[in-house]
Amino acid sequence: MLDSYYDIFEGRCHSRIRIAIKIPSGFDKAGAEILSLEELLDVHKQLIQPFYETATPEVPEYYPRKEISLLELKALIARRMLSECTICENMCRVDRTNDNRGICRVGDKSFYASEFVHVGEEPEIVPSHTVFFTGCTFKCVYCQNWDIAQSEMAECDAGYAATESLTEQIVRRANSVRNLNLVGGNPDQHMANIFTILVDLARLGYPRPVVWNSNNYMTETAVELLTGVTDLHLADFKYGNNDCAETLSKVKRYWDVITRNLLMEKRAAEILIRHLVLPGHVDCCTAKVVEWVAGNLPTATFNLMFQYRPEHLASEYPEINRHVSQDERYRAIDLATAAGVAKPGQFC
Numbered sequence: 001m002l003d004s005y006y007d008i009f010e011g012r013c014h015s016r017i018r019i020a021i022k023i024p025s026g027f028d029k030a031g032a033e034i035l036s037l038e039e040l041l042d043v044h045k046q047l048i049q050p051f052y053e054t055a056t057p058e059v060p061e062y063y064p065r066k067e068i069s070l071l072e073l074k075a076l077i078a079r080r081m082l083s084e085c086t087i088c089e090n091m092c093r094v095d096r097t098n099d100n101r102g103i104c105r106v107g108d109k110s111f112y113a114s115e116f117v118h119v120g121e122e123p124e125i126v127p128s129h130t131v132f133f134t135g136c137t138f139k140c141v142y143c144q145n146w147d148i149a150q151s152e153m154a155e156c157d158a159g160y161a162a163t164e165s166l167t168e169q170i171v172r173r174a175n176s177v178r179n180l181n182l183v184g185g186n187p188d189q190h191m192a193n194i195f196t197i198l199v200d201l202a203r204l205g206y207p208r209p210v211v212w213n214s215n216n217y218m219t220e221t222a223v224e225l226l227t228g229v230t231d232l233h234l235a236d237f238k239y240g241n242n243d244c245a246e247t248l249s250k251v252k253r254y255w256d257v258i259t260r261n262l263l264m265e266k267r268a269a270e271i272l273i274r275h276l277v278l279p280g281h282v283d284c285c286t287a288k289v290v291e292w293v294a295g296n297l298p299t300a301t302f303n304l305m306f307q308y309r310p311e312h313l314a315s316e317y318p319e320i321n322r323h324v325s326q327d328e329r330y331r332a333i334d335l336a337t338a339a340g341v342a343k344p345g346q347f348c
């Protein structure tokens, strides 16, 4: 489990961004600029194929530097998408380059609330250089990071600007961490600016794996853009059906989107799935999530999480306005253990 992630961390192979920065796109910058978004996406789709076959595709030692690389092409596409944003399945189609905001309330610049070396995550990933970006594509009524995910912080462009100074800080911390962990809030809506930072990091030979720590509600296009970028998907899988997701996180087609994305992601990277057990949702959500993971992603690392506490607007939803009971905790553990997705003692 997580073999490729450890290979990168321990220096046996390069991270995906260091490979993608060496793959020529076939265009120089001016040539790429005149192509439509659809044409760029067609080129991109061809170029990412090797990542589905192997984590470390063959790359030329040298190619003409006037061509932009696959990683730069991804950054260009993600920025182009801001003009009619379809990064996530909310599909707002707003022009974020013109200061319009969609459901995530994030504009075309990116801000983060904090960055530090996190030691409180799964044992496989700590110590982890965690960057908490602002805003979120979900509106979870129990959000435990609501101050950075759902407050005015995203709308007001508050926090620290994600620019060259963040790149420098990531490089400075490289030797004391196992990975770069992009989270929030949520990282997806910041894809364009994060890719710009990753281009700089890849050019500098940043040696750590890139972890994309997301609610995973991206469009297929966004998942493809992360192919050849993300070494480890740290993917939330909260709900076992669309109705619970619509009630508690205000998103539609949750189950369809998340299961589709996980199946796409498993073709090109490793996955660590996190399932937060919610009070009153063991049968409708935990049982269904565990069953699906056992049947479809049996080799994914799975973490059953019990740190739910009623926060934010939870008091308006009586069913979740309490902690998970001991009975619910034991039942969730039994379900995960019986399905074989987790071993006793693996839970946090």
Ligand code: SF4
Pocket: 085, 086, 087, 088, 089, 090, 091, 092, 093, 094, 101, 102, 103, 104, 105, 106, 136, 137, 188, 189
């Ligand atoms: S990232 Fe998602 S929520 Fe934000 S504007 Fe784009 S489509 Fe809307």
